[in-house]
Amino acid sequence: MKTPFGRRTRLLAATTATAGLVLVVAGCSSGGSGSGQTVAGGVHLAKAGQLTTCTHLPYPPFQSVVDGKVQGFDVSLIDLVAKDLGVKQQIVDTPFENFKTGAFLNSGQCDLAAAGMTITPERAKNVDFSDPYFEATQAVLVAKNSGITSLDGAKGKKLGVQAQTTGEDFAKKKGLDPVSFASSDAVLNGLRTGQVQAVVIDYPVVQGWLKDKANADKFKVVGNLKTGEQYGFTVKKGNKPLLKAIDKALKDAKADGTYKKIYEKWIGPYDSSVASPAGS
Known part of the structure; x- marks a missing residue:
């Protein structure tokens, strides 16, 4: 199903991954207030004193509101970029479909996008991707009493996916007619609630969801689909200074062990051969 989105977005100010966030309602503007700021490395920021990040909430464990604060794997990694630039991160919650077009980057509402987004040639036509920072697979999740044991077993059943994602694309390529939801939380x-009998969704999301014993008692993974997906952060086409700053922060975090600590906090046990993409 196609879910309409309102024209208003939520603005959440973040200082660090563990700092408090203030929820503010803000209208979408073409460039925000202020004249921006140029900081270290020639990086120009849309708003002075902050690195503005577009995301789509909720998408745990990458970004979601926990105890009144936006936290998660992506949030923690971009906090490292903001720290290098000498500013604070501020998060804007926006519809996921805009990440494909880079609309909010082009309008100057955000400096970068961090939304657990898979790097694809189609998306790379509209935005520039950072080095890959996460290897992703798709999970097939079902109720334990469903009788479904694989993705093939979901044929003829109602299958849920998140709209505008590679999970949705994958299901359609397999000849399935999925029911599309607006967010990962809505899919789960x-x-x-029995609206669908199975879902195809990013495995890390399922990992986090199944940490809740109530969910683990009733649901199980019956397939882990290795689709070769890698996540990347995005910037406006041609924004090489910011892209360079993001890639440097990722490289440094992997070299000094910070990436591993963040990964284990939000994702789970760290396997360097899978968790950290080669060459990134």
């Missing part, structure tokens, strides 16, 4: 709630 659809499974929980």
Whole structure:
């Protein structure tokens, strides 16, 4: 199903991954207030004193509101970039479909986008991707009493996916007719409430969801689909200074062990051969 989005977005100010966030309602503007700022490395920021990040909430464990604060794997990594630039990160919650077009980057509302987004040639036509920072697979999740044991077993059943994602694309390429939800939380709630009998969704999201014993008692993974996906952060086409700053922060974090600590906090046990993409 196609879910309409409002024209208003939520603005959440973040200082660090563990700092408090203030929820503010803000209208979408073409460039925001202020004249921006140029900081270290020639990086120009849309708003002075902050690195503005577009995301789409909720998408745990990458970004979601926990105890009144936006936290997660992506948030923690971009905090490292903001720290290098000598500013604070501020997060804007926006519809996921805009990440494909780079609309909010082009308008100057955000400096970068961090939304657990898979690097694809189609998306790379509209935005520039950072080095890969995460290897992703798709999970097939079902109720334990469903009788479904694989993705093939979901044929003829109602299958849930998140709209505008590679999970949705994958299901359609397999000849399935998925029910599309607006967010990962909505997908999982659809499974929980019986709106769908199975879901295809990013495995790290499922990992986090199954940490809740109530969910683990009733649901299980019956397939882990290795689709060769890698996540990347995005910037406006041609924004080489910011892209360079992001890639440097990722490289430094992997070299000094910070990436591993963040990974284990938000994702789970760290396997360097899988968790950290080669060459990134």
